[in-house]
Amino acid sequence: MSETAISYAALILADAEVEITSDKLLSLTKAAGVEVEPIWASLFAKALEGKDIKDLLTNVGAAGSAPAAGAPAAGAAAAEVAEEEAVEEKEEEKEESDDDMGFGLFD
Structure with a gap:
């Protein structure tokens, strides 16, 4: 569930043309009421760094x-x-x- 939430958060940030960072991913998932371990946000942010989603x-x-x-x-x-x-x-x-x-x- 947390990986899915992080994926959706990354898509939201990309759609808004906002830089994808670990903090922003965690903020979006927290606002959605989904508890995500910070390591997932860090991994996604590093994997998507410099890429056009x-x-x-x-x-x-x-x-x-x-x-x-x-x-x-x-x-x-x-x-x-x-x-x-x-x-x-x-x-x-x-x-x-x-x-x-x-x-x-x-x-």
Whole structure:
């Protein structure tokens, strides 16, 4: 819930063309009655620093079409997500490998 509230707060600030800072994110979530740990606000503020959120939103799903002006930023974000998913898949494969080695419950 808190991540969603921080995301909405960031969108509100971007729409108002206000700089996204940790303090402003926390102020908006507090005004909405949502308790958020300060670490989430700091992480979001650092991740969005120097990025045009409106540009990121308009380029979502545009990877198959001609690149737009903000495509490098969106591409970098997509590459990070793909890398994280690959790491998660490798971890899942390691967990499943015990069954393949004969260490199953009924072996």
